Structure formats: structure tokens, C-alpha cells
Amino acid sequence: MLNQILDQxxxxxxxxxxxxxxxxxxxxxxxxxxxxxxxxxxxDWLVDDLKSIGFEASRRDTTGHPMVVAxxxxxxxxxxxYGHYDVQPVDPxxxxxxxxxxxxxxxxENGKVIRGRGASDDKGQLMTFIEACRAFKTVTGAxxxxxxxxxxxEEESGSPSLIPFLKENAEELRADYALVCDTGMWNADTPAIxxxxxxxxxxxxxIHAASRDLHSGMYGGPAINPNRVLAKxxxxxxxxxxxxxxPGFYDGVSEVSNYIKDQWENxxxxxxxxxxxxxxxHPAGEQAYSALEQIWARPTxxxxxxxxxxxxxxxxxxxxxxxxxxxxxRLVGEQDHVAIQASFRKYxxxxxPEDCSISYRAKDGAGATNMPVExxxxxxxxxxxxDEWPNEAAFIxxxxxxxxxxxxxxxxxxDSMLIGFGLEDDQIHSPNEKYNxxxxxxxxxxxxxxxxxxx
Amino acid sequence: MLNQILDQxxxxxxxxxxxxxxxxxxxxxxxxxxxxxxxxxxxDWLVDDLKSIGFEASRRDTTGHPMVVAxxxxxxxxxxxYGHYDVQPVDPxxxxxxxxxxxxxxxxENGKVIRGRGASDDKGQLMTFIEACRAFKTVTGAxxxxxxxxxxxEEESGSPSLIPFLKENAEELRADYALVCDTGMWNADTPAIxxxxxxxxxxxxxIHAASRDLHSGMYGGPAINPNRVLAKxxxxxxxxxxxxxxPGFYDGVSEVSNYIKDQWENxxxxxxxxxxxxxxxHPAGEQAYSALEQIWARPTxxxxxxxxxxxxxxxxxxxxxxxxxxxxxRLVGEQDHVAIQASFRKYxxxxxPEDCSISYRAKDGAGATNMPVExxxxxxxxxxxxDEWPNEAAFIxxxxxxxxxxxxxxxxxxDSMLIGFGLEDDQIHSPNEKYNxxxxxxxxxxxxxxxxxxx
Numbered sequence: 001m002l003n004q005i006l007d008q009x010x011x012x013x014x015x016x017x018x019x020x021x022x023x024x025x026x027x028x029x030x031x032x033x034x035x036x037x038x039x040x041x042x043x044d045w046l047v048d049d050l051k052s053i054g055f056e057a058s059r060r061d062t063t064g065h066p067m068v069v070a071x072x073x074x075x076x077x078x079x080x081x082y083g084h085y086d087v088q089p090v091d092p093x094x095x096x097x098x099x100x101x102x103x104x105x106x107x108x109e110n111g112k113v114i115r116g117r118g119a120s121d122d123k124g125q126l127m128t129f130i131e132a133c134r135a136f137k138t139v140t141g142a143x144x145x146x147x148x149x150x151x152x153x154e155e156e157s158g159s160p161s162l163i164p165f166l167k168e169n170a171e172e173l174r175a176d177y178a179l180v181c182d183t184g185m186w187n188a189d190t191p192a193i194x195x196x197x198x199x200x201x202x203x204x205x206x207i208h209a210a211s212r213d214l215h216s217g218m219y220g221g222p223a224i225n226p227n228r229v230l231a232k233x234x235x236x237x238x239x240x241x242x243x244x245x246x247p248g249f250y251d252g253v254s255e256v257s258n259y260i261k262d263q264w265e266n267x268x269x270x271x272x273x274x275x276x277x278x279x280x281x282h283p284a285g286e287q288a289y290s291a292l293e294q295i296w297a298r299p300t301x302x303x304x305x306x307x308x309x310x311x312x313x314x315x316x317x318x319x320x321x322x323x324x325x326x327x328x329x330r331l332v333g334e335q336d337h338v339a340i341q342a343s344f345r346k347y348x349x350x351x352x353p354e355d356c357s358i359s360y361r362a363k364d365g366a367g368a369t370n371m372p373v374e375x376x377x378x379x380x381x382x383x384x385x386x387d388e389w390p391n392e393a394a395f396i397x398x399x400x401x402x403x404x405x406x407x408x409x410x411x412x413x414x415d416s417m418l419i420g421f422g423l424e425d426d427q428i429h430s431p432n433e434k435y436n437x438x439x440x441x442x443x444x445x446x447x448x449x450x451x452x453x454x455x
Numbered sequence: 456m457l458n459q460i461l462d463q464x465x466x467x468x469x470x471x472x473x474x475x476x477x478x479x480x481x482x483x484x485x486x487x488x489x490x491x492x493x494x495x496x497x498x499d500w501l502v503d504d505l506k507s508i509g510f511e512a513s514r515r516d517t518t519g520h521p522m523v524v525a526x527x528x529x530x531x532x533x534x535x536x537y538g539h540y541d542v543q544p545v546d547p548x549x550x551x552x553x554x555x556x557x558x559x560x561x562x563x564e565n566g567k568v569i570r571g572r573g574a575s576d577d578k579g580q581l582m583t584f585i586e587a588c589r590a591f592k593t594v595t596g597a598x599x600x601x602x603x604x605x606x607x608x609e610e611e612s613g614s615p616s617l618i619p620f621l622k623e624n625a626e627e628l629r630a631d632y633a634l635v636c637d638t639g640m641w642n643a644d645t646p647a648i649x650x651x652x653x654x655x656x657x658x659x660x661x662i663h664a665a666s667r668d669l670h671s672g673m674y675g676g677p678a679i680n681p682n683r684v685l686a687k688x689x690x691x692x693x694x695x696x697x698x699x700x701x702p703g704f705y706d707g708v709s710e711v712s713n714y715i716k717d718q719w720e721n722x723x724x725x726x727x728x729x730x731x732x733x734x735x736x737h738p739a740g741e742q743a744y745s746a747l748e749q750i751w752a753r754p755t756x757x758x759x760x761x762x763x764x765x766x767x768x769x770x771x772x773x774x775x776x777x778x779x780x781x782x783x784x785r786l787v788g789e790q791d792h793v794a795i796q797a798s799f800r801k802y803x804x805x806x807x808p809e810d811c812s813i814s815y816r817a818k819d820g821a822g823a824t825n826m827p828v829e830x831x832x833x834x835x836x837x838x839x840x841x842d843e844w845p846n847e848a849a850f851i852x853x854x855x856x857x858x859x860x861x862x863x864x865x866x867x868x869x870d871s872m873l874i875g876f877g878l879e880d881d882q883i884h885s886p887n888e889k890y891n892x893x894x895x896x897x898x899x900x901x902x903x904x905x906x907x908x909x910x
């Protein structure tokens with residue numbers, strides 16, 4: 001039976017790719033209100049596709065972009081699959097080699113890739129699971145038993161509707177555990193289950209000074225410049241060794257166990273290649289830690305955006321009325337995102353000179369997550385993945401946060417198993433995003449093996 | 456004789472105002488090619504008016520808008536008067552209370568004002584001088600001896616034709632000194648001669664790090680963030696007292712003489728009002744200096760713009776590939792703008808961490824200008840102004856630069872005396888520009904007194 005389903009997947013590859021391209025053409029950028037209708041269209045497309053293979057599926061509207069919920073029904077362990085259909089903005093558009101929403105298959109030196117915004121994050125990934133379900137249905141006449149699916153449309157914009165939705169629909173969505181497909185493999189030959197995720201808390205704020213923009217010829221000197229205030233506050237967040245200076249920031253951060261450290265050392269992380277691929281050569285994080293520890297096991301403070309004054313062509317000798325920044329913190333271990341946000345705000349406010357004030361566009365946060373790797377479904381999935389790929393599947397960490405995992409724990413009381421087929425060079429969130437064709441095809445085959453083992 | 460000429464001016468007030476209104480009706484916006492013919496029309500209007508009172512006047516075409524040049528001839532000291540007939544754009548038009556090119560006299564709580572684009576900057580100002588010449592001609596039958604006039608049509612658009620024109624016509628235009636009428640009074644009762652102008656040097660640069668934008672989940676920690684590098688560099692430009700830290704920056708900065716300092720103290724600069732008008736309360740410049748010294752006599756370093764990473768709505772956990780800033784320095788005394796630019800670049804480059812590089816969009820600079828206030832024509836003009844207005848005329852500074860003064864020094868080897876009758880609330884460059892009727896009428900009377908004393 002397993003081989004029949006895998007064969008079915010292989011014989012349906014062209015149609016599967018066409019389906020994915022249709023989904024990729026929908027410009028479901030969730031951060032920008034201009035794309036609201038496209039987000040709804042993507043949800044509708046998924047509902048229709050899930051219905052067509054036998055899921056009881058529906059679009060569930062929220063105050064933001066809609067959710068897609070589907071159930072296969074049946075008995076056995078209840079498993080909730082999670083993915084997201086929204087994508088990152090595409091700017092700077094001029095750095096794309098082709099229109100981001102006109103996907104295409106391209107031949108590269110590493111094989112064929114699917115090029116386009118969302119190819120990897122997360123439309124290509126979520127479709128690996130749906131294609132696996134489709135193959136089950138085609139071969140067996142039924143979907144794998146007791147699968148539910150939750151597809152979100154706001155993952156790239158902070159998931160404002162998610163927690164209310166989980167709370168309101170907890171009975172319907174609560175499962176024995178979740179499968180989340182939004183992560184990557186260790187490398188193109190080595191599948192991985194991500195068992196540690198950094199958390200994230202972010203702040204988006206503006207420093208206000210004069211009531212209007214001023215001319216530096218008239219006011220330069222006596223008028224406070226919020227750009228200068230902002231630069232000083234941002235510059236003070238790290239000490240000379242790369243350590244973050246906020247009081248209490250490292251509370252709850254513990255060292256990685258030797259057991260995990262040994263595993264990570266065995267992965268022979270190619271740090272020179274990792275950095276060299278993006279034009280860098282020196283790990284710039286905390287000096288006392290290896291690059292892999294810096295990514296997986298150490299917290300960070302990142303200035304994701306800052307702006308103030310005149311930023312166009314030419315020059316304008318303006319003293320701006322305000323300056324703004326977007327700052328985020330990657331969290332590990334037991335770091336408390338609420339306490340860190342409070343500490344950051346206190347730092348900013350304590351550092352404001354006279355005549356300056358600050359306003360916030362508040363963001364949510366989530367702590368880091370550590371998975372129950374001793375649970376039997378982890379071993380089963382690890383075996384299934386190892387059967388599909390050249391190398392054994394590894395338990396790895398992840399530098400990014402996947403807030404859904406914390407939300408599932410907090411609001412549905414269930415753990416998650418994170419399995420995905422993205423690769424480091426997928427350029428997610430950047431121009432020219434891609435997903436390897438092998439990720440898409442062997443990813444779907446992997447889910448067939450995993451579902452066969454788990455259901 | 457002086458009183459006869461002043462009486463002539465007073466009796467000709469209505470006609471003088473009608474002439475100014477005719478000039479104000481010509482839409483000579485120099486920045487916008489749509490108004491090219493209007494600029495030429497304004498030049499022609501001035502040529503005709505100057506000819507009508509006995510000047511040998513001509514329109515001198517350039518690759519941009521034309522110059523107007525006129526000579527009275529005669530013996531004695533040669534004096535070049537400078538003004539400009541072009542005006543700022545009028546947008547946003549909806550903020551004007553009347554059509555900007557349909558001038559009118561309006562009654563306000565501070566007396567009558569001439570409302571319209573260019574009323575103050577600089578058509579009203581330049582006509583004060585022409586009306587003074589006309590009154591001389593009417594009463595004495597001759598113009599004041601050896602006056603030349605240069606009226607520019609590109610002052611509001613960067614004066615692209617000015618330096619070539621000065622170079623090509625240096626013999627004709629070179630005078631003993633220039634009178635420039637494009638500045639203001641200290642207040643409505645206190646005339647002023649501007650004797651110190653700050654210079655300006657600016658730098659527009661980008662710090663480059665990774666070869667592309669990175670995701671902070673994947674690279675946060677080991678990847679250098681150019682926003683953080685830029686913030687640190689910008690934050691290091693000032694010490695805790697507001698002093699600029701660049702090596703050699705204060706070379707050539709000297710303290711204001713007690714003579715000038717006393718004059719400035721007598722002006723009773725209303726610092727609370729000056730800052731309060733724009734929502735500020737504390738002078739934020741170098742702590743050791745008064746607000747007026749900070750504006751007129753102290754150099755500054757201003758971050759006019761900075762930007763890096765994601766600055767749109769929502770949040771993007773990006774580590775940008777680059778971060779940029781526009782920084783300018785207001786210069787005083789003998790500060791060398793070339794040396795300061797070099798010191799700034801060295802500071803930036805010395806502070807770059809590994810894996811970062813910097814690129815510049817180079818800008819020109821100009822040093823500060825200090826007038827030869829000990830020259831006898833300064834004393835004579837100061838006496839003449841003091842005779843006309845309620846308060847004694849003051850020697851004041853100006854926080855901005857007026858490039859013509861530097862150009863006259865560099866290309867014609869002559870100093871300038873800056874005398875004008877604008878007021879802080881004239882709203883030049885803004886909607887509802889005005890010029891007080893008293894500025895126009897007593898301005899013309901002031902020039903009669905000054906010309907009588909100087910020629």
C-alpha cells in the first residue's frame with residue numbers, strides 16, 4: 001500500500017506542480033492591506049482544493065485574513081497539520097530576476113527549482129502535505145484517518161487573529177499533537193526534525209521631538225534631532241563583545257546540554273560556507289559562542305528597520321520631527337518575552353532626553369520552544385524521513401521562531417513536531433525565493449511515509 | 456537732498472506698490488520647467504523697469520533662466536546689488552488663503568502686509584532697492600553713482616548658471632563690494648546686517664554588509680547587521696555634552712568676540728518662544744553655549760536622514776544588506792570643509808567592522824563666511840539703518856548658508872553686505888507668503904539712506 005501511494009505521487013507530479021503554481025500566482029502578501037482580497041482568494045483556493053479530495057473544509061473569516069480549516073474525520077490519533085498561505089512582501093522588486101508572482105521551474109546547478117514568492121515559505125511546503133493526502137485518497141479511496149488541517153493567512157504579519165481563533169475553536173482544533181511544516185532540512189540530503197525554536201518579541205516605535213520638521217540652518221544646534229536620539233539608543237543595545245545590555249535580558253538563558261552540543265558538533269556546520277554564501281566571513285554574534293550556538297541557542301537583538309528624516313534622492317538639510325525603528329529579539333530557553341519587552345521599553349524611556357517622547361505600535365511576542373523529543377511519534381517520523389532521504393534524519397535547532405508552536409502549547413495544550421523541506425539557500429523573505437523541486441516531490445513522499453507510520 | 460528723496464518715496468507709495476504687484480503676478484517659479492516663459496517674462500519686466508529709470512540694463516540669457524544686469528555708470532566706489540526674481544513653487548496650493556500669484560494688500564493684527572508668492576523672497580526685497588534708485592533719479596535727475604545690479608532667476612533651484620556667468624562676466628560684475636538683499640531684520644523694529652553665515656558640508660553614504668537581505672531567524676546572531684553598525688557610528692559623533700567628536704573638527708572655530716557677544720546679548724533672543732513655537736523647550740546643542748551662539752557661531756553635525764531595513768507597515772524580521780545616512784555639518788569660522796569631510800570619512804571607515812564596506816554619494820561643501828565688519832561701509836550702513844528704524848541696527852549671524860556670498864568671494868574677489876527687511880513670520884517657501892508693507896516702504900527708505908551714505 002505504501003509503495004502504491006508513493007507511485008501515485010510520482011505519476012501525478014506534473015499536475016501537482018501546476019496546482020502549486022496556481023497557488024503561487026495568488027499575491028497573498030498579508031502585511032499590506034492592498035493585498036487583502038488576494039489573501040482571501042488564496043484561502044478560497046485552498047478550501048476548494050481540500051474539498052476536492054474529500055476534506056470537510058471551510059474558510060473561516062476573522063477580523064484579519066481568513067483561516068482555512070479542514071477535517072478528514074475517522075478514528076485513531078488526532079493529528080493537526082499547520083501551514084500558512086500568506087507570503088512576505090516582495091520589495092525590493094528590482095532585485096528579482098523574474099516577477100515574484102509568476103512562478104516558473106528553473107534549471108540550476110543544484111537541480112530544478114520552483115522560483116517565486118512563497119515557493120518555499122510556505123505555500124510549497126504546505127502543498128507537500130496536501131499532495132500526500134491527495135495520493136492517499138486516490139489510492140485508498142479515503143484520506144488518512146483523523147487528520148485536521150489549519151492554514152493561516154497572517155503568519156508573516158504577526159498572526160493577530162490566531163490566538164482568538166484558537167481560543168474560540170479550541171475543541172475543534174485540539175489534537176494529540178500537531179505537524180507543522182514551515183521549517184527546513186539540515187542539508188539537501190539530510191532531513192531534519194526541528195526540536196528547538198527561538199522565540200521572538202518585537203517592538204515598532206517612533207521617537208518624537210519637534211512638532212514639525214525643521215531646517216538645520218535655522219534650528220541646527222538648539223533643536224534636538226530624533227535621529228541622533230534613536231541612533232544613540234540603538235547603539236547602546238550591545239556591548240563590545242556582542243552581548244545585549246538590557247537589564248535581565250539573559251534571565252532564563254541556559255547553556256545547551258553536552259548531549260545536544262555533541263550532536264550539533266557532529267553536523268559539521270559549514271560556517272565559512274554559511275556566511276560566505278551571503279558575502280560574509282566573520283560570525284558577528286556573541287564572541288563566546290560558536291556560530292551554530294549563536295543561531296540556535298543564543299538570543300539576539302536585531303534592528304530590522306530604522307528610518308528618520310529625508311531618505312530620497314539628493315539632500316535636504318532637515319531636522320526631522322520624528323525617527324522610528326523596528327527592533328526584534330530572538331529568545332531562547334525560558335526567556336520571558338513580556339519581561340523583555342518591558343525592559344526594552346524602560347531602556348528606551350530612560351534614555352529619552354528632554355523634549356522627546358515615544359510611541360509604540362505594539363507587537364506580540366512568544367518565548368522559545370523545546371519539543372518533547374522522547375515522544376514515540378518523534379522516533380516514528382525520524383524513521384520515516386530516514387527511509388526517504390539519503391541520510392538519517394537529524395534533530396536540530398532553529399534560529400527563527402515559529403510562534404504557532406507556543407500558541408498550540410498554550411491554547412490547545414498540545415506539542416508540535418516540526419518537519420519541513422526548505423533549504424538554507426531558499427531565499428525566503430528575500431528576492432528570488434525558490435523551493436527545490438526535490439523538496440516538493442520528496443517532501444510529499446516523506447509525508448506519505450510519515451502519515452503511513454502515524455495514522 | 457536726503458529728505459527730498461525720502462519724501463519722494465513716500466509720495467510715490469501707491470505707484471511703487473502697483474509696480475511690485477505687477478512683478479508678483481508673473482509666475483516665475485524656477486524649479487518647474489512649465490514656468491520657463493514666466494521666468495523670462497519677469498526678467499524682461501525688470502530690464503524694462505530698470506531702463507525706464509536710466510539704468511543701462513539687459514537680459515542676459517543662460518542655459519537656464521536669464522540674468523538681469525544693469526549699470527548706472529558714474530564714478531566713486533563700485534557697488535554691485537544682488538537679488539533674485541525667481542520664486543519657490545506654491546504647492547500645497549490648497550493651503551493658500553488666496554491665489555499665490557494674485558497679490559493683495561491685507562490688514563493684519565501686525566499692520567498691513569503684501570500677500571503673495573515672492574512678496575518677501577525675493578521680489579519685494581529687490582524692489583526696495585529699485586524704488587530707492589527711482590527716487591534718486593526723480594529728485595536728482597541721476598541714479599546714484601556707480602551702482603551695478605545683478606538679478607538672478609535660479610536662486611530657488613540651486614543656481615546652476617550662476618558660477619559660469621560670474622566667471623564669464625567677472626570684469627563687468629566685479630565691484631568694491633556687494634549689497635545682497637535676501638535676508639531679514641532681527642525683529643519688526645530692529646534692522647540688521649548679517650555678518651556671519653555658517654557653511655555646510657554634507658555626506659550621503661551607505662554601509663554594505665551581506666550580499667543580500669537576510670532573515671533574522673536564520674542569520675540573527677552570526678550575521679553582522681549594518682543598521683547596528685550605522686547606529687553605532689552615528690551615535691559616536693557627539694559626546695555627552697553635545698560636542699562633536701571628530702578629530703580636528705573644531706580646528707578654525709574661534710570664540711565670538713566680546714563686542715559681537717555683547718550685541719547679541721542685547722538682542723534678548725526669545726529662546727523660549729523660538730523653541731516653543733516648534734514644540735521644544737530645551738536648547739539641545741553644545742551645553743557651554745547659548746542658543747543664539749549655537750545657531751550663529753557654533754558648528755553642528757546633523758543626521759538629516761537615516762534608513763535601513765524594513766520601514767513599511769507591519770514587521771519584517773530582516774537583517775538588511777545595507778544601511779544609509781545623510782549627514783551634514785554646519786561650519787563656522789575658518790573650519791575647512793575639505794578636511795572635515797576627510798575626517799568624517801576616516802571616522803566612518805575606521806569604525807567599520809569586518810565584512811562591512813562603505814560607499815559615498817559625494818556632495819560639495821562650503822566654508823563659513825565672516826564679513827569684514829570693520830570696513831567703513833559696514834559702519835555707514837549701520838548708521839543709515841539706525842536712522843530709519845525705531846531701534847539701532849544689529850550685526851547678526853545666520854545659521855544657514857547663502858551661497859551667493861561665497862561665490863562673490865571666490866569668483867569676483869569681493870565681500871558682501873547682507874541687508875534685508877524680511878521677518879521671521881514671512882512664511883517664505885510656504886503657503887501664504889507675505890511681506891510687511893512697512894518692510895517694503897521703510898526698506899526702500901533704508902536703501903535711500905544707505906546709498907546716500909555710500910555713494
